[in-house]
Amino acid sequence: MVLPLLLALLAPADWIPARWPWIDSASLDLLKEVPVNCLLLEWKPDRDHAAFARAACERGLVTLGVLTPGPDLLANARSAAKVHPAGLVLEGDFAADLAEAVRRETGVLVIEMTPRYRMRLGQGQPVVATNQGVWPGVQTETGGAHKAGPTGGVWIDTNSGFLRAARGWGDSVLWIGNRPPAGAVIPGARYLQAIADAALAGARWVLALDDVFAQALRTGDATARAGWQRVGRLLRFLEQHPEWRRLQPAGQLAIIQNAEAGALLSGGIVDMIQVKHTPVRPVPRSRLREEALAGVKMAVNVDAAGMTDAERAVLRAFTRGGGTLLTGPPGWKSEGVHRPDRITLDKDEIDRLDQMWREVNQLIGRRNLGARLFNVSSMLSNLLTSPDGKQTVIHLVNYSGYPVESVTIHLLGEYRRARLLAPDAAEQNLELYKTDEGTGLDIPQVGVWATVSLE
Amino acid sequence: MTRRDLLALAAAPVLQAAPDSPVAIGRCASYQEDVARVLARMFDQLGGLPRLVRNRTVTIKLNLTGNPGMRFQGQPVGVTHFTHPKVVGAVVHLMGEAGARRVRLVESAWATSGPLEEFMLDAGWNVRQLKSAAPVVEFENTNALGLGKRYVRLAVPGGGYLYPAYDLNHAYADTDVFVSLAKLKDHETCGVTLSLKNCFGNTPASIYGDDAGEHEPNENPTKGRLEVFHHGRRPPSKSAPQELHPESSREPGYRVPRVVADLAGARPIDLAIIDGIESVAGGEGPWIKGLRLVRPGLLIAGLNPVSTDAVAAAAMGYDPRAPRGAAPFTTCDNTLLLAERKGIGSADLTRIEVRGVPLAEARFPFAG
Numbered sequence: 001m002v003l004p005l006l007l008a009l010l011a012p013a014d015w016i017p018a019r020w021p022w023i024d025s026a027s028l029d030l031l032k033e034v035p036v037n038c039l040l041l042e043w044k045p046d047r048d049h050a051a052f053a054r055a056a057c058e059r060g061l062v063t064l065g066v067l068t069p070g071p072d073l074l075a076n077a078r079s080a081a082k083v084h085p086a087g088l089v090l091e092g093d094f095a096a097d098l099a100e101a102v103r104r105e106t107g108v109l110v111i112e113m114t115p116r117y118r119m120r121l122g123q124g125q126p127v128v129a130t131n132q133g134v135w136p137g138v139q140t141e142t143g144g145a146h147k148a149g150p151t152g153g154v155w156i157d158t159n160s161g162f163l164r165a166a167r168g169w170g171d172s173v174l175w176i177g178n179r180p181p182a183g184a185v186i187p188g189a190r191y192l193q194a195i196a197d198a199a200l201a202g203a204r205w206v207l208a209l210d211d212v213f214a215q216a217l218r219t220g221d222a223t224a225r226a227g228w229q230r231v232g233r234l235l236r237f238l239e240q241h242p243e244w245r246r247l248q249p250a251g252q253l254a255i256i257q258n259a260e261a262g263a264l265l266s267g268g269i270v271d272m273i274q275v276k277h278t279p280v281r282p283v284p285r286s287r288l289r290e291e292a293l294a295g296v297k298m299a300v301n302v303d304a305a306g307m308t309d310a311e312r313a314v315l316r317a318f319t320r321g322g323g324t325l326l327t328g329p330p331g332w333k334s335e336g337v338h339r340p341d342r343i344t345l346d347k348d349e350i351d352r353l354d355q356m357w358r359e360v361n362q363l364i365g366r367r368n369l370g371a372r373l374f375n376v377s378s379m380l381s382n383l384l385t386s387p388d389g390k391q392t393v394i395h396l397v398n399y400s401g402y403p404v405e406s407v408t409i410h411l412l413g414e415y416r417r418a419r420l421l422a423p424d425a426a427e428q429n430l431e432l433y434k435t436d437e438g439t440g441l442d443i444p445q446v447g448v449w450a451t452v453s454l455e
Numbered sequence: 456m457t458r459r460d461l462l463a464l465a466a467a468p469v470l471q472a473a474p475d476s477p478v479a480i481g482r483c484a485s486y487q488e489d490v491a492r493v494l495a496r497m498f499d500q501l502g503g504l505p506r507l508v509r510n511r512t513v514t515i516k517l518n519l520t521g522n523p524g525m526r527f528q529g530q531p532v533g534v535t536h537f538t539h540p541k542v543v544g545a546v547v548h549l550m551g552e553a554g555a556r557r558v559r560l561v562e563s564a565w566a567t568s569g570p571l572e573e574f575m576l577d578a579g580w581n582v583r584q585l586k587s588a589a590p591v592v593e594f595e596n597t598n599a600l601g602l603g604k605r606y607v608r609l610a611v612p613g614g615g616y617l618y619p620a621y622d623l624n625h626a627y628a629d630t631d632v633f634v635s636l637a638k639l640k641d642h643e644t645c646g647v648t649l650s651l652k653n654c655f656g657n658t659p660a661s662i663y664g665d666d667a668g669e670h671e672p673n674e675n676p677t678k679g680r681l682e683v684f685h686h687g688r689r690p691p692s693k694s695a696p697q698e699l700h701p702e703s704s705r706e707p708g709y710r711v712p713r714v715v716a717d718l719a720g721a722r723p724i725d726l727a728i729i730d731g732i733e734s735v736a737g738g739e740g741p742w743i744k745g746l747r748l749v750r751p752g753l754l755i756a757g758l759n760p761v762s763t764d765a766v767a768a769a770a771m772g773y774d775p776r777a778p779r780g781a782a783p784f785t786t787c788d789n790t791l792l793l794a795e796r797k798g799i800g801s802a803d804l805t806r807i808e809v810r811g812v813p814l815a816e817a818r819f820p821f822a823g
Contacts, residue, residue, distance in 0.1 A: 374576035377524020402529020
């Protein structure tokens with residue numbers, strides 16, 4: 001009776017997932033400090049998960065068996081489903097019909113954690129997941145200098161552009177299950193950045209610890225423990241605001257891009273715009289409707305080839321209504337979109353996109369298309385609003401590993417009140433002042449995450 | 456004679472600084488201390504600010520080198536390679552108190568012709584506070600035309616080392632007093648970055664930048680200034696005076712110190728202030744390998760930039776008269792001596808009176 005009740009209480013949208021490397025019940029004590037409630041356990045037929053799964057269940061946790069491509073999949077799935085009745089995760093590049101077969105055979109929830117190009121976006125999946133991602137963070141050189149030349153900007157590796165684009169298909173529960181780089185020793189702060197990078201786009205990173213950190217944690221290493229506690233505080237903070245995941249991208253700039261044009265690759269046009277801290281609304285071309293462009297003043301149509309009459313009509317109406325439309329280079333397609341091993345644009349593709357980027361950059365210039373942010377070179381941001389426009393937030397994620405002081409935001413329009421919310425800090429009212437563009441505010445300090453809630 | 460020539464003539468400087476002008480050193484352990492109080496005492500030791508600035512327009516060239524987003528070890532740029540905003544605020548405040556009619560903060564902000572205020576915001580500065588530090592505070596990005604209608608041509612008295620004159624933003628001519636507010640730090644190409652080298656940034660990238668227009672200035676520069684000055688691989692926009700000796704060395708260690716000395720003649724520095732409270736050693740910015748955070752706890756000021764830089768270099772543990780090949784001028788000519796040779800000021804410590812903290816007590820060796 002208890003298990004079905006728990007499963008009914010905890011819907012996939014509430015699951016806070018982590019890859020769990022242990023199957024001893026004592027490891028569950030670590031979850032006293034971290035609000036992870038969904039454990040992904042690699043299924044191995046010779047590994048007995050049952051006792052662990054029972055212990056987890058008694059603590060109100062969900063366990064999912066993770067299966068990877070290989071022989072005897074259906075048999076393994078049947079066995080795994082008995083131990084993990086909440087569901088299974090099929091991780092990898094499975095044949096398209098296998099997931100359905102597993103669903104039929106087991107009757108349990110099946111999450112497909114696929115390469116990006118196979119993600120089933122906009123198809124009503126309870127959880128849409130990929131196991132591919134870059135490892136988020138600022139690239140640094142020895143000595144603490146950011147990796148960039150004397151005249152270069154700071155480079156941020158991020159999945160957020162991809163995740164923001166993916167959210168455009170309307171899926172509400174999005175997981176990214178990339179693992180830490182192989183062989184790397186990851187300091188605790190980098191886990192915070194991975195969590196925050198996904199949360200910036202309303203997604204969840206499937207927590208995955210590197211071997212060294214995991215071992216240190218189990219042996220009670222104080223540094224690892226402190227990092228783990230920080231992970232817990234950040235996750236708890238984010239989970240206190242589930243409403244943020246329902247907010248929609250705000251601002252006056254839209255990027256129209258389907259998967260074939262590279263929407264699901266990192267390092268593309270959305271990431272380029274993100275670095276400029278210009279609010280952007282990714283719109284999959286298949287979702288291009290007049291309402292998708294409501295309030296938009298500039299739109300970039302990355303790939304104009306093969307548009308339907310209806311799509312052309314939407315863009316015609318947009319430009320007739322005074323909107324500015326920029327179109328990508330003719331024939332723009334990324335070679336990487338159908339390759340399971342590619343998640344970023346390659347150099348040639350970036351070079352081909354460069355002309356479009358220059359035009360977009362020129363078009364944006366210093367214009368305020370919703371918000372302009374200053375002193376945020378090591379950060380990414382996301383301006384979001386509720387469908388009724390009553391709640392607007394701007395999230396900031398700092399990838400530098402150091403707190404950044406004195407961030408300034410110039411918002412378009414008038415606001416009456418601004419509150420700063422951040423993990424490890426009390427809520428704070430921010431002073432608002434008038435600017436040429438509307439409203440200005442200053443944030444004293446940003447650690448890994450800060451949210452400004454505006455009224 | 457063209458209008459531009461007339462302007463150049465009007466702006467031609469008169470060298471007035473005494474070669475043995477005194478230099479004041481102040482002790483200030485951190486930016487949390489009362490920086491304004493220390494600076495006020497130093498200015499008094501130099502004869503007082505009112506004498507210099509009352510009822511005058513004061514233009515202050517800051518040292519905001521490179522991309523404001525680049526941080527060293529996550530530190531605010533003011534404690535590493537930029538002039539610290541608290542020092543800027545204190546100087547502006549004291550200028551206002553001394554009766555300056557207008558204080559204009561200028562810098563050729565890296566790779567942009569956008570407003571200087573936004574560049575400062577990107578550095579994490581509180582621009583609203585700076586604006587209210589004196590009755591009239593203005594900001595100008597001198598990387599292009601800025602608020603001016605045309606560039607001013609400032610000739611190098613007696614002819615320059617590399618160029619006979621430089622085309623600059625109007626702010627460098629439309630002023631009564633010119634202040635170089637620099638940072639105490641090493642420089643990879645020029646040995647030291649002090650009040651003289653700070654003025655390398657007087658030059659607009661629109662004309663002297665890597666993407667300067669071929670014939671006319673590019674009013675939207677997006678790059679730095681390596682190709683023209685450092686390497687001599689391309690000329691400045693043809694609208695500006697061209698190189699005197701195109702056959703001369705293309706080596707940055709030869710060229711950059713000469714450009715700096717030229718500029719100190721073309722746009723004389725009336726007051727040199729060097730922020731050495733906290734800084735970096737080993738180079739001028741985060742892109743230099745081997746950079747270190749240092750806390751010399753010093754402020755240095757003088758009415759002659761060469762003398763001020765000589766004292767500052769000595770405070771850094773260097774011989775300000777060191778020849779090429781000796782630290783800090785390991786791979787470059789000595790800017791101070793080049794400027795001295797042009798009569799701009801003396802780099803001879805035996806002729807410079809140090810007021811305030813004695814030089815021996817101020818020494819903070821920068822060399823690793």
